[in-house]
Amino acid sequence: MNIAPRYLGRGSWLARRDPRTIILVVALVGITVIQIWDIRVVLVLLTGSFLWYRSARIPFHMVRRQWVFVSIFVSFIVLWNTILTGGEIGGFAQDELHILFLLPVLGTPISAEALSYGATQYARFFTFATLGFTMAYAIAPADLGVSFARLRVPEKFAYAIDMTFRFIPSLATDLQSTMDAQRVRGHEWDRGKGGPIAKLRRTVPLVVPLTMNTILNAEDTIDAMDLRAFGTGRRTWLRELIYDRTDKLILLGVVAMLVTFTALGFAGITSKLWVFPALLDLAAA
Amino acid sequence: MSTANMARTGLWEVNSRTIVYAAIGAALYGVLGFIINIVIPGSNNVSVRPAYALVPFFGIAFGPIVGLFTGLVGNAILDQLSGYGAFTAWNWSIANGLAGLVAGLLAASMTERLSNPTNRIIGAAVIAAIATLIGFLFVFTDIWVFGNSFEAALTGSYGFVIVPNLIAAVIITPILAAAWEPLKESIGR
Numbered sequence: 161m162n163i164a165p166r167y168l169g170r171g172s173w174l175a176r177r178d179p180r181t182i183i184l185v186v187a188l189v190g191i192t193v194i195q196i197w198d199i200r201v202v203l204v205l206l207t208g209s210f211l212w213y214r215s216a217r218i219p220f221h222m223v224r225r226q227w228v229f230v231s232i233f234v235s236f237i238v239l240w241n242t243i244l245t246g247g248e249i250g251g252f253a254q255d256e257l258h259i260l261f262l263l264p265v266l267g268t269p270i271s272a273e274a275l276s277y278g279a280t281q282y283a284r285f286f287t288f289a290t291l292g293f294t295m296a297y298a299i300a301p302a303d304l305g306v307s308f309a310r311l312r313v314p315e316k317f318a319y320a321i322d323m324t325f326r327f328i329p330s331l332a333t334d335l336q337s338t339m340d341a342q343r344v345r346g347h348e349w350d351r352g353k354g355g356p357i358a359k360l361r362r363t364v365p366l367v368v369p370l371t372m373n374t375i376l377n378a379e380d381t382i383d384a385m386d387l388r389a390f391g392t393g394r395r396t397w398l399r400e401l402i403y404d405r406t407d408k409l410i411l412l413g414v415v416a417m418l419v420t421f422t423a424l425g426f427a428g429i430t431s432k433l434w435v436f437p438a439l440l441d442l443a444a445a
Numbered sequence: 446m447s448t449a450n451m452a453r454t455g456l457w458e459v460n461s462r463t464i465v466y467a468a469i470g471a472a473l474y475g476v477l478g479f480i481i482n483i484v485i486p487g488s489n490n491v492s493v494r495p496a497y498a499l500v501p502f503f504g505i506a507f508g509p510i511v512g513l514f515t516g517l518v519g520n521a522i523l524d525q526l527s528g529y530g531a532f533t534a535w536n537w538s539i540a541n542g543l544a545g546l547v548a549g550l551l552a553a554s555m556t557e558r559l560s561n562p563t564n565r566i567i568g569a570a571v572i573a574a575i576a577t578l579i580g581f582l583f584v585f586t587d588i589w590v591f592g593n594s595f596e597a598a599l600t601g602s603y604g605f606v607i608v609p610n611l612i613a614a615v616i617i618t619p620i621l622a623a624a625w626e627p628l629k630e631s632i633g634r
Contacts, residue, residue, distance in 0.1 A: 163476055165525050186532050194590055226528040241597040248594075281592050292530025317514070320464045320471075324518055327472035328526075335476055349481070356493050359483045360616055363495040366481065367617060368624050371473060371499065375625070378465045379632060385461040 163332035165325075168223070169216035169298030179299045179307040181407040185212065186291045188414045193287050195425040198434040199276065202283040209290040216298040223293065234285040238278045242268070249273045249433065258435075258443030272439035280433065301325050306397045315395050331374060338370050456508055456553055463507070467514035470503035470545075474519025479526045493609040496523075498617030500541055501573035504548030505618070506625055512545025516580070536586040537606075544580025544610075548572050562626050569622035573614035581607055 169175040174182065189209065196202050220227075243266060248254065257271035299307070305322020309315050342348075342365050349362040385391075403411070425431040477496035484492045500519065504512020520541040521531040531538075551572045552559065559568045584602040587593045593602065 163479060163526060166528065183532075186530070190532065190535075197592070223528055230529065237591065237593065237597070237601060240601045241593050244596040244600065245594040277592070285591065288533050289529065292524075292533030293528070295530040295532055296525050296528050316459050316464055320468045320514060321518060323464065323468035324471045324475070324522060327469055328476055328522070331469075331472050331476045332480075335480060356483045357612065357616070360493055360495055360613065363481055363483075364617065364620055367477060367495050367498070368620060370477070371502075371621060372624055372628055374469050374473060375466070376628065376632070378469050382461050382465050385465065390461045390464075391459075 164329055165301040166222070166297060167300055168218045169294070170300075172215060172217040172298065174212065174216040174294060174298045175300070177298075177410070178401050178403050178407045179303045180311055180401060181403065181410055182294055182299055183307055183311065184411060185414055186295050188418050189291055190288060192414075192418045192421050193284050195421055196284075196430045197277075197280055197432055198430045199280040199283055199436075200434060201421070201430050202280055202287065206283050206287045206290065209287050213290045213294050216294050218293065218297050223297070226293070230286075230289045234282060234289075237285070238281050241281070242270070242274055242278055245274075249277050252433075258440055260439065260443050272435050272443050273433065275439055276435040277433055279436075303399065303401075306399045306401060309395075309397060310401050316391065319395060327374075331370070334373065335366070335370055338366055338373075342366060456549075457510060459510060463510055466503065466507045467511045467518075470499060470507075470511055470515030471517075471519035471522055474499050474515055475522035475526055478519070478523040493613050495613050495617055497541075497610045497613045498573065498621060500545040501548035501576050501614050502569070502618045502621040502625075504545040504550075504576065505552040505569055505572055505622060506629075507549075508553065509546045509549025512547075512549040512576075513542045514545070515542075516540075516545035517542030536590055537584055540581045540583035540606075542580075543583050544576045547579045548576035551576060562623075565626065566619045566623045570615050570619040573618035574611055577607065577610050577614050581610065 167175075189205065193202060193205055196205070243263070249257065249271070252273050257269070257273050259269045259271050260275070261270055262268065263270060302322075302325065304325060305318050308321055309318035313321075339349075347362070347365055349359070349366055352358070352362060421430055474496050477499070478494050481496065482492040482494045496519075500512060500516040503515040517538050520538040521535070524533060524538070525531040552568075555568060555572070559565045581603060584606060585595075585598050587598045587602045588595060
């Protein structure tokens with residue numbers, strides 16, 4: 161069983177960036193997008209995010225399943241949102257809405273505003289997802305701990321993140337051994353009769369021994385750390401991270417974008433829903 | 446076991462023990478969550494993740510910091526392993542972390558009541574349920590982050606996550622607590 165974050169962007173332009181740049185771009189653009197409800201601006205950010213994603217050269221066939229899941233999930237959320245709100249949109253009184261048609265069976269009124277809102281939600285979700293994929297595939301897993309440490313995350317917390325990634329492959333091997341051992345005894349968690357609760361109960365012979373063994377084995381790691389006086393002084397990291405000129409320019413641009421759109425949002429320019437004029441015309445016709 | 450007899454340190458102290466338990470909690474949550482999930486038939490891909498039970502368990506057994514880290518980083522790692530990126534659903538990771546934190550705080554505040562093994566096991570189920578209900582209130586931030594309505598956040602986010610997580614927590618957390626009791630004694634915790 162091989163479980164490890166897949167470093168699919170290895171060698172690409174994006175993967176050559178300082179990993180802190182990738183993390184900060186995800187965070188800063190994410191904060192920017194949250195503030196914007198003008199789909200024209202969100203689409204510009206989505207395009208930028210997509211170009212950023214393309215620079216990681218992630219083979220599509222390796223992430224097709226993830227894109228399909230994201231598409232289904234986003235569609236579900238947007239549709240669910242529209243149906244549950246009965247076509248109501250925050251910031252718009254019911255009599256201000258431009259009704260286009262009623263949903264069959266449910267009778268939910270679908271307005272120009274509701275469609276614009278749904279489209280903007282789609283664009284916002286896909287911007288988050290596109291950026292998220294770069295973080296998942298374009299940062300070497302071993303660099304995550306040191307990146308967070310260099311981003312001034314408390315060093316013990318950063319060290320714990322680093323250690324978490326180091327535990328993953330050995331835990332995956334232990335899980336496989338536990339599964340094999342239980343299978344030899346005739347226990348297969350994913351086969352047999354019963355509903356979800358019965359299946360859940362069948363996972364107990366895997367989850368409990370794996371967890372208890374891992375906790376007991378952790379004592380050795382704790383002893384080793386204590387014997388090396390862990391936590392008594394400031395920790396250093398072997399991996400050096402340096403922002404190059406491109407990283408600095410990217411971060412400058414992203415910070416400028418965040419500041420600009422925050423100001424525009426407070427001024428009420430980009431924080432209000434933009435409704436497609438064509439839909440308004442259609443409703444008026 | 447040079448550290449096995451160390452006195453239990455303060456609730457918020459971060460030492461080598463806290464770090465290692467937090468790291469294994471998060472790694473276990475990531476690995477088990479990635480491999481084992483049970484899709485509820487007829488639902489829109491809603492699945493019960495037995496691994497979620499680790500979040501309140503680590504909070505109860507090792508304190509609020511470990512619980513917070515297990516939920517927060519474990520969920521982010523799970524998203525990272527699944528390929529969606531650690532920060533894509535950052536508010537859901539915080540919700541997981543809060544569940545672990547609340548479990549740790551509740552367990553610490555109920556030390557007297559949980560003095561005998563039977564109470565500790567029943568208490569684990571109760572604490573896991575309460576921590577899940579409270580911690581996941583944070584997914585209501587979907588209203589702000591993704592622009593969902595309150596109704597959609599209640600049914601599509603909170604309801605969507607709370608039912609399977611409650612099932613996993615109430616069934617598996619007490620079993621983990623029961624298994625941990627004799628081991629805890631044997632290593633002098």
